[in-house]
Amino acid sequence: xxPVIVVGAGxxxxxxxxxxxxxxxxxxxxxxxxxxxxxxxxxTVVLREDTAALxxxxxxxxxxxxxxxxxxxxxxxxxxxxxxxxxxxxxPAAPLHIAQHVLTTALRAxxxxxxxxxxxxxxxxxxxxxxxxxxxxxxxxxQGIWWRGSYLVGCxxxxxTVRKLQDIRFPGRTAVERHAVxxxxxxxxxxxxxxxHRMPPWRSSGPSAGEVTARPLPDGVWxxxxxxxxxxxxxxxxxxxxxxxxxxxxxxxxSTPAYDLLDTGVHTVHHRLARRWRAGRVFxxxxxxxxxxxxGTQGLDEGLRDADNLAWKLxxxxxxxxxxxxxxSYQTERRAAVAARLRAADQVLPVLRGxxxxxxxxxxxxxxxxxxxxxxxxxxxxxxRPGSYADSPxxxxxxxxxxxxxxxxxxxxxxxxxxxxxxxxxxLRDRMGRGALLVVLIAPGTGVWDxxxxxSAGVMPRLAAAVTALPHRxxxxxxxTYPGAPAHSVLLVRPDGHLVTALSGVRPADLYxxxxxxxxxxxxxxxxxxxxxxxxxxxx
Numbered sequence: 247x248x249p250v251i252v253v254g255a256g257x258x259x260x261x262x263x264x265x266x267x268x269x270x271x272x273x274x275x276x277x278x279x280x281x282x283x284x285x286x287x288x289x290t291v292v293l294r295e296d297t298a299a300l301x302x303x304x305x306x307x308x309x310x311x312x313x314x315x316x317x318x319x320x321x322x323x324x325x326x327x328x329x330x331x332x333x334x335x336x337x338p339a340a341p342l343h344i345a346q347h348v349l350t351t352a353l354r355a356x357x358x359x360x361x362x363x364x365x366x367x368x369x370x371x372x373x374x375x376x377x378x379x380x381x382x383x384x385x386x387x388x389q390g391i392w393w394r395g396s397y398l399v400g401c402x403x404x405x406x407t408v409r410k411l412q413d414i415r416f417p418g419r420t421a422v423e424r425h426a427v428x429x430x431x432x433x434x435x436x437x438x439x440x441x442x443h444r445m446p447p448w449r450s451s452g453p454s455a456g457e458v459t460a461r462p463l464p465d466g467v468w469x470x471x472x473x474x475x476x477x478x479x480x481x482x483x484x485x486x487x488x489x490x491x492x493x494x495x496x497x498x499x500x501s502t503p504a505y506d507l508l509d510t511g512v513h514t515v516h517h518r519l520a521r522r523w524r525a526g527r528v529f530x531x532x533x534x535x536x537x538x539x540x541x542g543t544q545g546l547d548e549g550l551r552d553a554d555n556l557a558w559k560l561x562x563x564x565x566x567x568x569x570x571x572x573x574x575s576y577q578t579e580r581r582a583a584v585a586a587r588l589r590a591a592d593q594v595l596p597v598l599r600g601x602x603x604x605x606x607x608x609x610x611x612x613x614x615x616x617x618x619x620x621x622x623x624x625x626x627x628x629x630x631r632p633g634s635y636a637d638s639p640x641x642x643x644x645x646x647x648x649x650x651x652x653x654x655x656x657x658x659x660x661x662x663x664x665x666x667x668x669x670x671x672x673x674l675r676d677r678m679g680r681g682a683l684l685v686v687l688i689a690p691g692t693g694v695w696d697x698x699x700x701x702s703a704g705v706m707p708r709l710a711a712a713v714t715a716l717p718h719r720x721x722x723x724x725x726x727t728y729p730g731a732p733a734h735s736v737l738l739v740r741p742d743g744h745l746v747t748a749l750s751g752v753r754p755a756d757l758y759x760x761x762x763x764x765x766x767x768x769x770x771x772x773x774x775x776x777x778x779x780x781x782x783x784x785x786x
Contacts (some may be wrong), residue, residue: 249274249364250560251383251395253371253408255281257291258532258549259347259401260353264304265557267362269741271564272383274364275357275394276385278402280365282354287429288509290469291349293342294459294625295497295551296658296743299675301349305356312352313344314462317438318618319624321616324445328616331624338661342625343440343461343469346546368391371407374398374528381527397560399529401553404516406534412525418518423476423540425513426481431467432505434497438462442542442619448496458493459542459623467508471638474512486510514616515539517588523577525773531556536584540591541598542623543630548587551632553579553711554679558741561681562718562765571766575640583633590628594618635660635744642746642763647753651737652730653745659737664723665667665692674723675743683720683746683761685713692724705734705752712754716761740764 250266252259255277263273291621293309301307317340321329333340357363369385376382383393400408409416444457456473463469463733472489474481491502517536523530532549539545556576563569598615621627635641635656653659664686677684687709714723728737731748738746738760747760 247564248380248396249362249393250564251276251381251393251398253383253398253400254402254406254532255279255350255365256401256403256532257353257546258351258553259399260350260357260556261301261304261550262399262401262531262546262553264353264356264360265553266561267357267360267677268304268679269558269561270362271561272362272364274366274395274434276369276371276383276393277365277367278370278387279367281365283350285345286465286509286511287345287348287467288427288469288511290343290344290429290461290463291346291546292544292623292648293344293463293550294544295338296545296632298342299338299661300550300554300679301352303676303679305352307356308354309342309349309352312348312464313342314438314464315340315342316462318440318441319620320436320439320441321620322441322443322446323616324447325507326567329620341440343463345463361776369611371402371411371603372412374408376526376528393641396564397527397529397557399531400534401530401532401549403533404518404537406530408528409456409520409530410535411573412522412528412530414525414530415514415521416518417521418516418537418718419592420516421476421478421514423515423516423599424476425471425515426474426486427472427511427513428486428682429463429467429472429509430470430490430505430507431465432494432503433466434460434468434494436460436462436497440623441496442616442623444616444619445494446493448492458489460497471513477571479510483510496571513539517592519581519585519588523572529556529576535580536588538584538588538591540595540622541619541629543587543591544625547625547632548580548584551583552576554742555580557679558681565681569766571639575638575766575767579635579638579640582637583635586633587629587631591622594629632658640740640746640764640766642760645747645753645760647749647756649732649735649748649750650730651728651735651748653748655745655747657745658743659739659745662725662728664725667722674725677723678739678741678743680721681741682717683716683718683741683764684723684737685709685716685720685757686723686725686728686737686739687752688726688728688733688735688737689724690726690733692726708754709736709752712752712757715754716758718761718765720761738764 249272252275318332322532373384382400441460516537520535531552622629736749
């Protein structure tokens, strides 16, 4: 079968290609550039726990060695600290701040060792043709040829050629926020903590007072962002240097400390959402599908979740034939999740960015505004929290044995330690992204015994038979505990780590029904009866 064509060699496109390869699906990445990325210290990303883990799993690189996990977060208004959060060393909830070229370098290095992925450099897409059995893409330039693929995914950024060729509308708002950005090496009295300073006292009052954010990078480097007033005022190097000097002087309380300016730029935030994310065998992901980033939110985070969501669905269709309901669920799940964050940001923006008015004099208003901005920067609350898939079309209908655990249905599961099928102890997150469903039995005490002693005892034989009979490849794992889950409960987890259901005990019929729903209900009735009969005979 033909490979999946990925258009665009940014972090999202490279992540998708690797995720497909890990599930035995070949991919061709069409890279319109020369095959390496420009080093821009001021172009950085903040990764949350789930997306950082996804990239580490795919690349085998400990990203914390190349970026900085924040030691804490501080929110200041004028001269008053209105909020402070500390992160313990090694706390996975601490955001990871890293240069984007470091990410793409790690992804390219992993792809260089992956025989299932080919990167075609200097290959600019100019046309797409779809057929019933596949898709063809034509590139111009030195590699000007037709590429044949099973599916095509546009990860080619805000000005996506794929989106335009498929006539997909991209409505939204332009220039929601503008920031002047600088990366500089300097000593700051922040001890590895990120800082949001609103209305700093060295700035005049009014809309231009704005805010400045400082986020640490390795080797004593900091990225500073200054919110610019509305409009299209030209940001000259002299303006940026003036901002740097007054900000450093204001924070240190002395004359401007010595600093080494590494890079500058202007970051303009747009809010847009594609009307469709699928057109036949063509999909869009990342900035080609959505743009967000106001109030400290991170668009790349959502793009990486797009890749994680789409990879296992494409892999299932590639190996087993078209699963239309499963493929359609990509748009339903991911578009709804991003739309919710965009709505939340758009509702909050007038409150946080408006000038004057009674709200500035309401007691506690400044602290509430600071909390909203903190949520955006730390990935919490309606503005910053990644969405779940509770209303997914893949969610099973009500199951007789379903119970509630701390993880809501459709949300990412907690990363607990589990025993794998070979008897080794691993983290649950390490088993994700392999294309298999994960079935997790909660069995206190199993961690102190050799696997061979409990695999043939208690409920294990019946559960193992039920897992074997599922309509999709599945891996059976055992955990000593899981937040909110009673002993002998069973969790069904999607390949991308989202909870399908939690069941009270071993219930083969419920487990089968939930797995079938997760695949879009694609299993035929007679096959279901056969599988359930096999599960029942195995239980005896």
